[in-house]
Amino acid sequence: MSVTPYKTSEEGKKKQIESMFDNIAPKYDFLNHLLSFGIDKIWRRRAIGLLKNIPSPVLLDIATGTGDLAIAAMKLKPSKIVGLDLSAEMLKVGQEKIEKLNLTDTISLVHGDSENLPLSDNQFDAATVAFGVRNFENLNKGLTEICRVLKPGAKFVVLEFSNPSSFPFKHIYQFYSSKILPWWGGLFSKDKAAYEYLPESVAAFPEGQAFVKELEASGFTSLKVWKQTFGVATIYFSEKKVQ
Template identity: 50%
Template sequence: MAKKEAVKGIFNDIAPSYDRLNHFLSMNIDKRWRRVAIKRIAEQEKGRLLDVACGTGDFSIAAVRGGVQQVVGIDISEKMLEIGRRKIMGMGLQEKITLQYGDSERMEFPDQDFDVITVAFGVRNFEHLEWGLKEMHRVLKKGGKVIILEFSMPEHFPMKQLYRFYFKHILPVLGGWVSGNKGAYTYLPESVSRFPQGKEFLEILSRCGFQQPSQKKLTFGIASLYTAHK
């Protein structure tokens, strides 16, 4: 099975428990990471935002609360999108946020359509990473910014050892028990360990046309915030 279809199946399956597990397994640190990312959106970039791999819309909602005027979120998991739309309706934000099915590697948007593009914990799921990044570059306005939040592996003792143990032995058990899909939470640490991190990912951003790529490590390196410009 192609990676894209496998990822779609995983997230459709765990959609009902995704939000609850996300916050529980990260001890709500994921909310703080999103706030840090939102602060990177400058005032002139708060017009129109594309949230790639938007899932259930947490980052889209945070962006609007942070002052962004219009958000379009895309994802390949229809069940995640359904949950996100219900959340947005319940908050009365449907005039500012639109969630729709969309493939990061084949976006149905014109060139230079967005002021800023975000991806929160989804870029490692791209089947063809550089295709997705080049599409993001294409639909981003000149002078616009890309903001990418992604898990990473700590590099220093003792967090490196503790985190690897948690990722390999604790997270799959807890995630599988609550969601009923242990495979999904086995995929998570595997996908993080395979993803190009730090300098390697910054070089990929440059190859895809982005300028001034930078990385900020968050919470001992458990996550990384990457930014770049067009």
């Protein structure tokens, strides 16, 4: 059974995720940077850096949220970036940021479902997902859809939370994520369940080689698995198989 944010709700995971992000959208950026101590910005830069050798790429940013990764990807000098997200409220915040930075000619935001992309086959040079794949209702379906819209040989970068395994950081992180993070997140966002869901979803996610197997089963070849900050996050770098 998949982990969901609202335990008493009868709605499916996808609908709950949409509602959750709609609820926390106004405080999302503030809490994201506060609760990660700003380290998430470094992780995003490293993820984007893996795509630096693609000239003028057409990029797809799945689960774009408020557009942080899409905006960071401007360093690649892309010809176009499409950011897609399930939450309309998150996209509203993202659109305001993009307009303020005068990036509307390059970055366009689309309200849509990662597991049923409103996009044509073999369209993008690369795709990215930051902290989004663990929210997929059907992981294989979401990854397969991303593979479908990428060109053969196109690169795919996933940045996702993971669980530290070494002492003492493992125990420090477990205490922080299960006790401190839900309290602070709930205080500022008024949705404690959203920040209780975060560590639960990380614990349930098939990280490391288990996720590499999911990638390979969906049409990708793994190129690199890069742990970040004692294993708090992991960057998965792969490419669409050329058949």
